[in-house]
Amino acid sequence: MPDSSAEGFQSPSRLALPLLALALCWLLGCGQEAELAPAQGKVLYNGQPLKFGSVMFQHEQGGQPSQAEIQPDGTFVLGTYEPGDGARIGRNQVAIYCYESQDPAKAAARSAGEQSLGRLLIPQRYAMLNTSGLSVEVKPEGNEPFVFNLTDKP
Numbered sequence: 001m002p003d004s005s006a007e008g009f010q011s012p013s014r015l016a017l018p019l020l021a022l023a024l025c026w027l028l029g030c031g032q033e034a035e036l037a038p039a040q041g042k043v044l045y046n047g048q049p050l051k052f053g054s055v056m057f058q059h060e061q062g063g064q065p066s067q068a069e070i071q072p073d074g075t076f077v078l079g080t081y082e083p084g085d086g087a088r089i090g091r092n093q094v095a096i097y098c099y100e101s102q103d104p105a106k107a108a109a110r111s112a113g114e115q116s117l118g119r120l121l122i123p124q125r126y127a128m129l130n131t132s133g134l135s136v137e138v139k140p141e142g143n144e145p146f147v148f149n150l151t152d153k154p
Helices: 012-028
Strands: 040-045 054-059 066-069 075-077 090-097 134-138 146-150
Touching: 066 075, 090 146
Parallel strands: 040 146
Antiparallel strands: 040 075, 054 066, 054 090, 090 134
């Protein structure tokens, strides 16, 4: 007589839960990437291009931030999921960082295991979204380069 315990058989209710979760994710857009638009710009500090550092855009609704490395001429091209793929469309708060450790000229002098960011080379207020005073509207298309003029003045 065959064994009715059916080893390895899962009851319909145990199978339904993962299928239900998958269906909900599909219906609600679970894991869906936000809509992006090309976004680039330039950072000036006391009237001169900031030669290194990074820029971060954070959408007002949260989620994955957009980031970019600042080039020696002060320019940057934002990426959210991949380098250069753009920033989330809508209102974004901006933070800008420029630490000693980001200076390419000093990269060779740092020891391999060094973890310190070093000294912040611009006023600290710019390094935090809630104090930078910087925000932008990223449009679906036709964004002019964003220009951020940072100063030592409060």
